[in-house]
Amino acid sequence: MRPPIIVFISLLVGLTAALVPPRLHGKSTSGFSLPVSKTQGSKRDFVRDWAAARQKWGKGIPDDVLSTFSLLDDDGIVDVQPLGSDDIYIADIQVGNPPQTLKIAIDTGSADMWVQSSDTDYRANIEGPWAPQYKPDASNTSRRVDDAEWSVKYMDGTHANGIVYLDTVRMGGIELTDTAVQSAQIVAARFERETELSGIMGFAKSLPSNIEPPTPSLLDKLRPHLDAPVFSVDLRRNATGTFDFGHVDTSRASDNITWLDANPASPHWDVTFDLTAWDGSRHVWWAHSFEATIDTGTTLMFLPASLAGMYWFEVPDMRVDPRLSNAFTFPCRLAEGLPDLMFKLPGEEGHVLTIPGPYLNYGPVDDDPEYCWGGMQSAEDLEVTIFGDVMLKALFVVFDLENNRVGFANKDLDDE
Known part of the structure; x- marks a missing residue:
């Protein structure tokens, strides 16, 4: 049976828009660009991507789906991809002094910047190999924030949690000092096995980070450094894409x-x-x-x-x-x-x-x-x-x- 027909009209109502000012x-020389490319080793898995969306934006995953598709790990915890398996777009970000290069996914649906680190307790992939880790002890500008911690329910269906450091974060030509870096002590099992993904960097519009006590998000720290408070996304299906910050390349x-x-x-x-x-x-x-x-x-x-x-x-x-x-x-x-x-x-x-x-x-x-x-x-x-x-x-x-x-x-x- 076809779904009910929606009334057809020829006029658009209820939206406002303007041509670009x-x-x-x-093309502007202000701001910076971050090339992003897809991970190479992940196998496409529709069920896990479907489940991931419901963990992040819905009411969870029905019990019959969990059992039918074995979406539980050995501890009985929901085990799906930390990000969509086909579309993890990775950028190289530098953290600390001397700089440590991490592979970070940019996510406009969250606000945390959290990474695997030397603090991470690997339970499913104990021997590695692991994604590039943040090593706070190797950075001479790293400072742990006393009593600060974070816990986030993410698309993997479990919770990631850990502690917080302030350190230098570099993206393109921008250097952000004393920026909160959320060091993961626990991450989801499938996240442990994704060796091309160190962590996730969120650019939601005004969502606060999950750090307690509250700490400025990465977007809060970045915004004053941009000549124009904008960023753009040019993802590509079978090629390297780009996030541009501080300018719009039309x-x-x-x-x-x-x-x-x-x-x-x-x-x-x-x-x-x-x-x-x-x-x-x-x-x-x-x-x-x-x-x-x-x-x-x-x-x-x-x-x-x-x-x-x-x-x-x-x-x-x-x-x-x-x-x-x-x-x-x-x-x-x-x-x-x-x-x-x-x-x-x-x-x-x-x-x-x-x-x-x-x-x-x-x-x-x-x-x-x-x-x-x-x-x-x-x-x-x-x-x-x-x-x-x-x-x-x-x-x-x-x-x-x-x-x-x-x-x-x-x-x-x-x-x-």
């Missing part, structure tokens, strides 16, 4: 940047969309207003249930997997011909963002290789709608701290 046009976009106001009441980068279409048998714009969190730390994309259902019901021989709350699958032979997904943004030009259909192919189902998982799924069981890396790899996205908004543009894709 002159001060952000063109040469990365193939059309204008359209800005959407972020929800001022949310600490996350939450913006509202309400016109969606795809180029299937019926090319119409569906009016369905929803708020989406823009999160580089989530692999998959989750649309409202009605929109996700209508999209996948247009794909011939689509199936739902009842083991994962009716997750959508489709014949892999149709992967290159999946409908393009489109979002119309407000403004006189009717700016349309396009996610190529092949980007919505996650990959084969393990026990049925003729069928593939959809990289876009229903947000029915989540507390929010999430635009993760499946979508972000197709777009150029800008985060404006001063004006509390997110800018979107299409870009030239180099992997087709």
